[in-house]
Amino acid sequence: MSSEDIKKEKSFDIALEMKCVSKEFPGTLAVDSVDFDVKTGEVHALIGENGAGKSTLMKMIAGSFNDYTGDIVMGSQKVDLFTPAQSKKNGIEMIYQELSLAMPLSISENVLVGRLPKKGIFLDKKKIAEETTLCLERVGLGHLDPNLQIEEISQHEGQLVEIAKALGNNPKILVMDEPTSALSREEVERLFTIIHNLKKQGLAIVYISHHLPEIFEVADRVTVLRDGKKIGTNDISEVTSELLVQMMVGKSVADFYSYNSHAKENERLRVENLSRFGFFHDVSFSALEGEVLGICGLSGAGRSELGRSLVGLDERHAGDVFLDGEIFKPSHMSKAVDNGLVYLTENRKTEGLALRLDVKDNTLVSIIPQLSKNGVYTSNDGDEILTGLIDELSIYPPDPTKIVGNLSGGNQQKVLLAKWMACKPKVLILDEPTRGVDIGAKMTIHKSIEALAKKGSTIILISSDLPELVSLSSRVLIMRKGRIVKDMRKEECTEESVLLAANGENV
Amino acid sequence: MSDDKTIKEEKSDVRAIKVTTLGKMMNSFGIYAIAVFFLVLGIVLQSLGIINNFLTTTNMMNILDAVTLLGIVAVGMAFVTYSGHYADMSVPTTMAFTGIICVQMLQFGFIPALIITFLFGLLIGLINAVAIGKFKANPIIWTLALVFVTKGIIRIVWDNKQIYPDFIANSERTSDLFDNIFRYRFFGKISLPLVMLIILIIALDFVMKKTKYGAQLKMTGAAQKAASFSGINTEFVIGMAFVICALTATLGGLTVTSLSRVGYINNGVGYDFKAVTAIVIGGMTLAGGRGSIMGVVGGVLVMGLIDNILTLLGVGTFSQDMIRGTIFIIVVGLNAKSLRSLGRDDA
Numbered sequence: 001m002s003s004e005d006i007k008k009e010k011s012f013d014i015a016l017e018m019k020c021v022s023k024e025f026p027g028t029l030a031v032d033s034v035d036f037d038v039k040t041g042e043v044h045a046l047i048g049e050n051g052a053g054k055s056t057l058m059k060m061i062a063g064s065f066n067d068y069t070g071d072i073v074m075g076s077q078k079v080d081l082f083t084p085a086q087s088k089k090n091g092i093e094m095i096y097q098e099l100s101l102a103m104p105l106s107i108s109e110n111v112l113v114g115r116l117p118k119k120g121i122f123l124d125k126k127k128i129a130e131e132t133t134l135c136l137e138r139v140g141l142g143h144l145d146p147n148l149q150i151e152e153i154s155q156h157e158g159q160l161v162e163i164a165k166a167l168g169n170n171p172k173i174l175v176m177d178e179p180t181s182a183l184s185r186e187e188v189e190r191l192f193t194i195i196h197n198l199k200k201q202g203l204a205i206v207y208i209s210h211h212l213p214e215i216f217e218v219a220d221r222v223t224v225l226r227d228g229k230k231i232g233t234n235d236i237s238e239v240t241s242e243l244l245v246q247m248m249v250g251k252s253v254a255d256f257y258s259y260n261s262h263a264k265e266n267e268r269l270r271v272e273n274l275s276r277f278g279f280f281h282d283v284s285f286s287a288l289e290g291e292v293l294g295i296c297g298l299s300g301a302g303r304s305e306l307g308r309s310l311v312g313l314d315e316r317h318a319g320d321v322f323l324d325g326e327i328f329k330p331s332h333m334s335k336a337v338d339n340g341l342v343y344l345t346e347n348r349k350t351e352g353l354a355l356r357l358d359v360k361d362n363t364l365v366s367i368i369p370q371l372s373k374n375g376v377y378t379s380n381d382g383d384e385i386l387t388g389l390i391d392e393l394s395i396y397p398p399d400p401t402k403i404v405g406n407l408s409g410g411n412q413q414k415v416l417l418a419k420w421m422a423c424k425p426k427v428l429i430l431d432e433p434t435r436g437v438d439i440g441a442k443m444t445i446h447k448s449i450e451a452l453a454k455k456g457s458t459i460i461l462i463s464s465d466l467p468e469l470v471s472l473s474s475r476v477l478i479m480r481k482g483r484i485v486k487d488m489r490k491e492e493c494t495e496e497s498v499l500l501a502a503n504g505e506n507v
Numbered sequence: 508m509s510d511d512k513t514i515k516e517e518k519s520d521v522r523a524i525k526v527t528t529l530g531k532m533m534n535s536f537g538i539y540a541i542a543v544f545f546l547v548l549g550i551v552l553q554s555l556g557i558i559n560n561f562l563t564t565t566n567m568m569n570i571l572d573a574v575t576l577l578g579i580v581a582v583g584m585a586f587v588t589y590s591g592h593y594a595d596m597s598v599p600t601t602m603a604f605t606g607i608i609c610v611q612m613l614q615f616g617f618i619p620a621l622i623i624t625f626l627f628g629l630l631i632g633l634i635n636a637v638a639i640g641k642f643k644a645n646p647i648i649w650t651l652a653l654v655f656v657t658k659g660i661i662r663i664v665w666d667n668k669q670i671y672p673d674f675i676a677n678s679e680r681t682s683d684l685f686d687n688i689f690r691y692r693f694f695g696k697i698s699l700p701l702v703m704l705i706i707l708i709i710a711l712d713f714v715m716k717k718t719k720y721g722a723q724l725k726m727t728g729a730a731q732k733a734a735s736f737s738g739i740n741t742e743f744v745i746g747m748a749f750v751i752c753a754l755t756a757t758l759g760g761l762t763v764t765s766l767s768r769v770g771y772i773n774n775g776v777g778y779d780f781k782a783v784t785a786i787v788i789g790g791m792t793l794a795g796g797r798g799s800i801m802g803v804v805g806g807v808l809v810m811g812l813i814d815n816i817l818t819l820l821g822v823g824t825f826s827q828d829m830i831r832g833t834i835f836i837i838v839v840g841l842n843a844k845s846l847r848s849l850g851r852d853d854a
Contacts, residue, residue, distance in 0.1 A: 338738070365734070366738060
């Protein structure tokens with residue numbers, strides 16, 4: 001240990017220490033004898049693939065489980081964190097991946113929830129506004145009107161309001177679960193500045209993320225989990241991203257991005273002057289059989305809306321779509337599926353999967369008509385397809401009777417893809433197919449996308465993940481403010497050029 | 508990579524066993540174990556001399572007759588619950604209305620009356636199907652509203668009077684046939700409604716488990732949006748559930764009207780809530796997509812046994828309602844809790 005390290009040990013008090021904690025779910029040991037600690041005034045990053053146990057460990061700190069084993073020590077004494085109230089009492093605040101604010105309420109009602117200042121029996125409006133603004137100032141939102149409703153502010157501001165709400169309770173420990181997953185680059189920078197200031201004020205911050213570059217920007221120490229076990233804790237200066245990835249996946253990622261184009265000659269899909277007013281306008285493009293066509297754009301550029309209108313989920317106001325040369329106008333999503341034009345949603349939990357049903361039900365849902373004869377459904381005929389898909393996507397655990405809601409995020413995403421792979425679509429529109437997914441699952445999904453293209457499916461890949469977009473696509477369409485502004489061939493595409501084009505810069 | 512996989516597979520095997528045993532105990536045998544428990548309870552109470560005539564042929568027949576009616580209604584309504592739309596509150600008035608229609612139409616003969624009655628039942632089902640399937644009306648509010656509309660129609664058209672099959676029927680034979688819907692017994696023992704129920708159970712169990720429609724209904728019930736995004740015509744699927752429910756309610760209406768030998772606005776009162784209770788006790792969650800027709804049948808049996816024992820104990824109707832409500836609350840609560848402990852945080 002160097003002298004500098006010793007100095008660090010002295011200046012930082014341990015705010016929370018977990019000793020050999022475990023948590024078991026029916027069917028899974030989600031966290032397996034993990035030691036973890038976080039010191040005051042530091043950011044401790046917690047990383048790992050989906051299903052590695054990060055979120056479970058965090059929920060444990062948040063008091064979501066009353067049946068964990070092991071000790072949690074704060075200060076010098078052992079504490080019980082069996083209920084959320086106990087956690088809050090011990091000065092622990094959580095900021096979750098998904099916004100947990102009440103949409104129809106105002107900012108101040110959300111920030112001061114449970115402790116709205118009163119004057120007699122009435123609410124003290126003036127004091128409410130003052131206190132809210134005070135909280136908001138800490139996250140750089142002092143300019144916002146506390147009476148605005150949450151649905152009126154942007155998602156980024158919502159995230160910050162959530163932090164403000166947590167800070168209002170004067171926490172000692174702040175836990176952030178993927179706080180940047182919905183933020184743009186610029187917004188991420190602002191968040192990091194805020195985190196930096198909080199750190200200076202002596203807060204202990206636990207930071208969970210998938211994005212390695214972020215970890216290097218924001219964290220002081222990093223702990224890697226894999227399969228519920230701790231792999232190691234290091235000072236951030238001691239590790240490289242290659243090393244972290246290796247710790248996370250247990251394998252090297254040398255052959256990560258090397259994909260070939262499988263585009264054939266015949267045109268599969270042609271879109272002419274398609275518009276949905278207010279969302280996208282005058283969109284024209286065509287895609288070949290076996291081609292992977294990337295669509296890039298900032299959030300709000302109309303990418304998802306385009307995908308949804310193509311399959312008939314949303315209305316179209318003008319323009320035509322041709323599938324294999326014939327005009328195609330689905331009245332309902334089911335017609336699109338019948339014709340082999342399918343859309344993989346970006347919201348897997350609400351629109352993609354039936355979380356309470358098992359892997360088999362979820363995977364075979366797209367081919368129920370094909371598996372039925374005279375209205376009689378024989379799901380056993382689908383078993384072969386199912387086993388093949390589970391194998392190809394290495395869905396873990398490889399058990400078709402597993403309830404999908406109990407799988408990790410990455411495996412849920414694989415099941416979602418398996419659903420559409422089962423019906424061998426002519427055109428597969430993928431909307432953020434690897435959002436919030438770990439590197440191992442991502443590689444598997446990419447391989448499957450390539451395999452689908454090889455078999456002749458046309459893939460339309462809508463993604464914010466630039467390396468993914470650039471490496472998988474044979475062409476990339478750039479969308480900006482509802483219009484296609486550029487059509488870039490593979491040779492022209494680099495992460496930088498695509499991003500610049502999406503931001504409206506000339507390259 | 509392959510090393511990783513083998514290790515993972517071993518792990519998952521051990522885990523899988525745990526869940527399946529627990530799940531199985533909860534789902535398949537639970538309700539029939541409870542039925543046996545109440546049967547034994549009745550026998551014990553009888554042997555202690557607290558109640559009389561529990562274990563007699565007549566009483567067992569009574570129980571069967573009582574549960575037959577409830578069963579017919581419940582197995583149909585189960586489709587609504589399975590589709591994730593809680594319950595069809597219009598069932599009682601559908602029963603009363605179709606019963607009255609049938610009695611009124613007996614003036615044209617028995618078979619024409621039956622046909623017209625089922626057309627009316629179908630119409631009610633289609634109205635619900637369009638409103639709830641197509642226009643996404645709230646199932647409870649909508650069907651409750653339909654209750655008032657139907658009641659209004661009955662009061663206006665029939666002037667709030669009871670109508671009797673023997674006065675209206677075109678011949679004595681017709682009215683006898685109508686009376687026999689409830690009373691006919693094969694070999695002098697097995698009642699016609701029981702036979703109808705058994706046929707319904709077999710048919711609807713098949714529909715739910717083995718057909719294309721059933722598979723789509725399961726997905727729709729478990730996650731309507733995801734089903735719709737997967738290319739299932741959820742509007743049709745949900746609508747069909749309400750049509751099936753209305754048709755079984757029609758059958759129930761015919762039976763209950765035949766039983767009482769009078770077409771009357773209050774025939775069928777209480778069958779909405781009794782059916783939901785039986786469905787939920789039978790392991791079909793209100794959130795949809797889980798449970799089975801056989802489970803619902805078990806729930807119906809338990810309800811029949813409880814009713815019978817309470818009646819033999821001399822518990823009044825109002826107290827019985829209270830007890831049924833309490834059972835419902837407890838079952839829904841336990842159901843939610845057991846689901847949560849399995850990591851599924853909905854009920």
